[in-house]
Amino acid sequence: MSNRIWQIILAVSLIIVVVSGVNVFRLSREYQKGINEYEKLEQYVSLEENQTADKQQDQSAQEEEQESKIPVSVDVKYDELKSINEDFVGWLYYEPLEISYPIVRGNDNDYYTEYTFENEKNSSGAIFMDFLNRKDYSDFNTIIYGHNMRNGTMFGSLKKLLNDQEIIEENPYFYIFTEDKAYMYEIFAVYITTADSKTYNLIETEQEQTEYLDFIDQEATYRSDKEVTATDKIATLSTCHGLHSNNRTIVHGVLIAEEDR
Numbered sequence: 271m272s273n274r275i276w277q278i279i280l281a282v283s284l285i286i287v288v289v290s291g292v293n294v295f296r297l298s299r300e301y302q303k304g305i306n307e308y309e310k311l312e313q314y315v316s317l318e319e320n321q322t323a324d325k326q327q328d329q330s331a332q333e334e335e336q337e338s339k340i341p342v343s344v345d346v347k348y349d350e351l352k353s354i355n356e357d358f359v360g361w362l363y364y365e366p367l368e369i370s371y372p373i374v375r376g377n378d379n380d381y382y383t384e385y386t387f388e389n390e391k392n393s394s395g396a397i398f399m400d401f402l403n404r405k406d407y408s409d410f411n412t413i414i415y416g417h418n419m420r421n422g423t424m425f426g427s428l429k430k431l432l433n434d435q436e437i438i439e440e441n442p443y444f445y446i447f448t449e450d451k452a453y454m455y456e457i458f459a460v461y462i463t464t465a466d467s468k469t470y471n472l473i474e475t476e477q478e479q480t481e482y483l484d485f486i487d488q489e490a491t492y493r494s495d496k497e498v499t500a501t502d503k504i505a506t507l508s509t510c511h512g513l514h515s516n517n518r519t520i521v522h523g524v525l526i527a528e529e530d531r
Contacts, residue, residue: 303394305423307386311354311372314347315361339527340445340454344370348449355387359405362397362414364444366437367427373414373446375399383417393417394424402472407446407453410479411472411504418509418519425509428519431460435492442494444523446505450531455505455523458498459490465516469506476500486522498524 344363351358357374364370372387374396382398385391399405400413416425431437442457463469468485471478479500487493498504503525511517 303390303392305394305421307388307390307392308371308394308423311351311387312370314350315370316345317363317370318343318345340452340529341443342445343452344445344447346447346449355389357382357398358387359399360407360446360448362444362446366441367430369425369427369444371397371416371424373397373399375403375405376401379415383415394419397424400470400472407448407451407503407505409472409503410474410500411482411506413470413472413506413508415508418511425507425519428507428509428521429511431457431521432462432491432519435460438492438494442523443526444505444507447531452527452529452531453505453525454527456494456496456526457521457523458494458496459486459520459522460492461486461489461520462491462511462517463489463520465518467518469508469518469520489520496524 342363342365344361346361348358351372355372355374357376358372359375360373362369362371362373374382374387376382376398378401379398382396384393384395386394387396395417397414397416400415403409403412418424418429419426438457438460444455444457446453446455467489468482469489471482473479473482483498483500486498505523505525507521507523509519511519
């Protein structure tokens, strides 16, 4: 009888191992498909560093040639990306964490957790704006979501900012490029919160905005000395803190420069 029990236990254990192995294989294939898709999309963008005026130019030329306030530029083939996905609303770029992805905005906050930019069902999902936000980033707080991928893609690298604040201190700037605008944000706060926290409140009045900034100051495990007020505009990057976790990793940036493209 005892041998029979052990045989059953062994068989069940073997089935669990096989099923787990199959699931890991499927997940790895999905991850790779997601990586391949977003690598392919990089053909539609090119990164450039904005150059200052040549010191040898004459004075009048220097007056006409104004130095850009935004030190990097991502040349986005907007029409091509829009033809692939009409929900495309900009390109997000943060060099230290190798974040360089298109942003979409759907009709809800569910679809792009399971579908990629090319509308392929995949656990990698897409980087997407809260569907209640305006597409032109004119809200006081624009919330952008992405999965915390185990391989570090999408927003899987954001957690590094929780443990290594030197990354922010060396380069606190991330960028969003749209069809006609370039936005430069400075990271001023990082913390862990829950899915139902005040972080996700989309607010309108100046009083609410001031209270929201006070909430950030209380929650932040990293808070720079950058002054942020209710008259500013901020962008919030959000991702799950762990598998099946209700916690969220949050990165707040404040808009410090905006230019026409």
